[in-house]
Amino acid sequence: MPKGQIRKALSGFYYVQDGEQLIQCRGRGVFRNKGITPLVGDYVEYEVEGNNDGTITAILERKNELVRPPVANIDQAILVFSTKKPAFNPILLDRFLVVLESFQVHPIICLTKTDLLSEKELQEIEKYKANYEAIGYRIIETYKDDPNLLTKMIPLLQSKLTVLAGQSGVGKSTLLNTLMPELELKTGIISEALGRGKHTTRHVELIEIAGGLIADTPGFSSFDFDRIEKEELTQCFPELFVLSESCKFRGCLHLKEPKCAVKKAVEEKKVEQYRYDHYLQFLQEIIDRKPRY
Numbered sequence: 644m645p646k647g648q649i650r651k652a653l654s655g656f657y658y659v660q661d662g663e664q665l666i667q668c669r670g671r672g673v674f675r676n677k678g679i680t681p682l683v684g685d686y687v688e689y690e691v692e693g694n695n696d697g698t699i700t701a702i703l704e705r706k707n708e709l710v711r712p713p714v715a716n717i718d719q720a721i722l723v724f725s726t727k728k729p730a731f732n733p734i735l736l737d738r739f740l741v742v743l744e745s746f747q748v749h750p751i752i753c754l755t756k757t758d759l760l761s762e763k764e765l766q767e768i769e770k771y772k773a774n775y776e777a778i779g780y781r782i783i784e785t786y787k788d789d790p791n792l793l794t795k796m797i798p799l800l801q802s803k804l805t806v807l808a809g810q811s812g813v814g815k816s817t818l819l820n821t822l823m824p825e826l827e828l829k830t831g832i833i834s835e836a837l838g839r840g841k842h843t844t845r846h847v848e849l850i851e852i853a854g855g856l857i858a859d860t861p862g863f864s865s866f867d868f869d870r871i872e873k874e875e876l877t878q879c880f881p882e883l884f885v886l887s888e889s890c891k892f893r894g895c896l897h898l899k900e901p902k903c904a905v906k907k908a909v910e911e912k913k914v915e916q917y918r919y920d921h922y923l924q925f926l927q928e929i930i931d932r933k934p935r936y
């Protein structure tokens with residue numbers, strides 16, 4: 644059975660890349676019956692029917708999958724965040740980080756517009772940068788017409804499936820267009836298809852750039868914690884998770900429990916207060932969430 648990867652989903656068809664060939668496939672009826680939807684990024688087996696048509700017969704095991712956008716087997720997400728206009732928004736960044744951690748997608752933080760910062764603002768950003776790097780996140784910085792953008796980005800993208808995400812108006816399209824100028828037209832079409840236009844809502848496509856694949860996802864700008872249970876939230880804060888192993892009680896939520904290693908570390912300023920505050924805020928959101936039935 645030939646194998647390939649779904650690169651595009653559109654109007655009930657899946658476009659499977661197998662070497663140089665792109666085969667237009669339908670999903671097999673049995674997937675629908677079982678409630679399984681093939682996703683862009685899936686490695687699949689397919690059956691050839693006619694010239695360039697086929698049917699997907701099996702979906703190989705997924706490494707991970709996102710819901711919005713619906714993409715599977717993601718190696719990393721580049722979170723594009725502005726440092727000015729709009730100002731750097733750490734709580735929004737932490738929200739993205741938490742959701743990505745919960746899906747086991749590796750985040751890379753890309754700070755934009757750093758050329759617009761004053762000396763004082765730059766110092767502030769440097770503090771955040773040092774903190775996120777200490778947690779283990781990789782950070783890259785860029786700005787409009789950055790001559791080194793390609794040098795910074797290409798090694799990150801090679802052989803990886805990357806999801807680009809971030810606030811709107813932070814230079815995400817500029818970034819993408821710089822990476823591949825001829826893409827300018829194409830991303831316009833994708834953005835339109837992904838909700839700014841009215842007709843197609845489920846168009847997801849992987850684009851080959853710099854020896855890797857990128858999913859451009861305008862729909863990825865806001866989401867909540869609807870898949871995270873309160874006991875799992877600590878795992879989405881890597882620096883708190885490491886500490887939580889020393890909490891006295893298993894299942895400690897680091898609220899009022901005695902001998903909590905996380906609270907102790909916050910008091911001793913070994914972890915950043917704002918990260919703990921965000922943890923508490925997200926925990927409250929999860930607790931307040933309406934039960935799912």
Ligand code: ZN
Binds near residue numbers: 887895897905
């Ligand atoms: Zn604790």
